Amino acid sequence: MLTNPSAIMHQNLSMAMKNRPEEKEVTSNTLMGPPKKQMTKAKDNDILQPSRRIASYLDTIRAKREEIKNA
Amino acid sequence: MLEPSTPKLDAPIPGHSLTAELGSRPWQQPAQYTTVEDALDYYIPRLESEEVTSQLLDVLEMGIPVTTIANTMQLGSVMEGKHSVDVGMLILPVLVELIMLIADSAKVEYTSGLEKDKKMRGSLVDLAVSKFKEDKDKTEDGDTMEEKDDGKLVADSMKQAAEERVGGLMSRGA
Secondary structure, three states: OOOOOOHHHHHHHHHHHHHHHHHHOOOOOOOOOOOOOOOHHHHHHHHHHHHHHHHHHHHHHHHHHHHHOOO | OOOOOOOOOOOOOOOHHHHOOOOOHHHOOOOOOOHHHHHHHHHHHHHHHHHHHHHHHHHOOOOOOOHHHHHHHHHHHHHOOOEEEHHHHHHHHHHHHHHHHHHHHOOOOOOOOOOOOOOOOOOOOHHHHHHHHHHHHHHHHHHHHHHHHHHHHHHHHHHHHHHOOOOOOOOOOO
């Protein structure tokens, strides 16, 4: 029975961070262009997802750790 | 449904959860910190305090894995009604990294608990795969030994044949 999910959570998040697709530049809407779909709007607000926020915190802490290790 | 082979005696008796008034336990109340940020704001100052840091480093020096400490911390907070289990799961990686950061800054050797060794592999599939590989290696070694033995036998018989054939092709036979 799994009693400690820490390692799995950590590994899953690290893998998700590694496999994150590159962000493409989205051209702004023009008057004549097609309207943005709801899906793209949701992708724009990706940073609002808790997992994304956690990933950004993790990045910051890892950078700090690297600084300490390299110092 | 699979029946367990041995009776599970450490489980609570049926109806045990109903012996206390509903809502009397902290985890039955609405969580105090509902977002990841609120929960981290609760943890970070505590982890940075001198008292907690010294205790944490002592525990790490004893060889307790970081993952175990992080899980215990979040589980305790869930029981105290500080945050929900969901928030606890989400902040686990951050807690692990934070504890490792504290240990690194104090230059303390620690076990992260993230290593992929045999003991840490919880999944039965992983265990089965590793056992299969071990068995396969063993059988391959056995095959090569047999081959070697066979090869040695062939070489010996060839040597013997060569010794018996002393003369050349055109020489008279004995």
